[in-house]
Amino acid sequence: MEPDRIETNPNGAPQTVIVERRGSGGGLLIGLAILLAVIVGAYFLLNNANNDNARTGAVTSAAKSVGDAADKAGDAVERATK
Template sequence: MPTEREVQHPDGRVERITETTAAPTTVVERRGSGMGAIVALIIGLLAVLVIGYFLMNMNNNEAVESNAIAGAAESVGNAADNIGEAARDAVPERAPAPAN
């Protein structure tokens, strides 16, 4: 008939020991305090935060690039308007031709 007992250690570990009288076999189950799961959870949360930061930063860079392109296009349009005005000012106005 197997005999079972549990040993609790000061650090929170629990050992479950099963002994049988027929054979000198001892089975030991060890269960931790769960600190490994907490550490893994914290590391996972930090990884999500870092990835989120980089994704948001990438999105901001795309917005800055789009604004720069729009500003350059507006500058080209303004330059074309200025050239058109200068061309109109350079050509003297002609008097209307007399009607025959």
């Protein structure tokens, strides 16, 4: 931070001049943009995880159906051989 400047006014008395610096808000805009990017990224990651779970469930269901069909076929072959 810049120190205060001491100047003299026309009648010779010293006076302190305080210079205030204020930001333009650019940092706030960058922060909001980064926050928005994080939110969008998190949404896509969670959505991808849900899709993976749905695919896993579908494959599990299909495998169970194939297993049931194989059991039935095995039973039919067993009955046919008797």
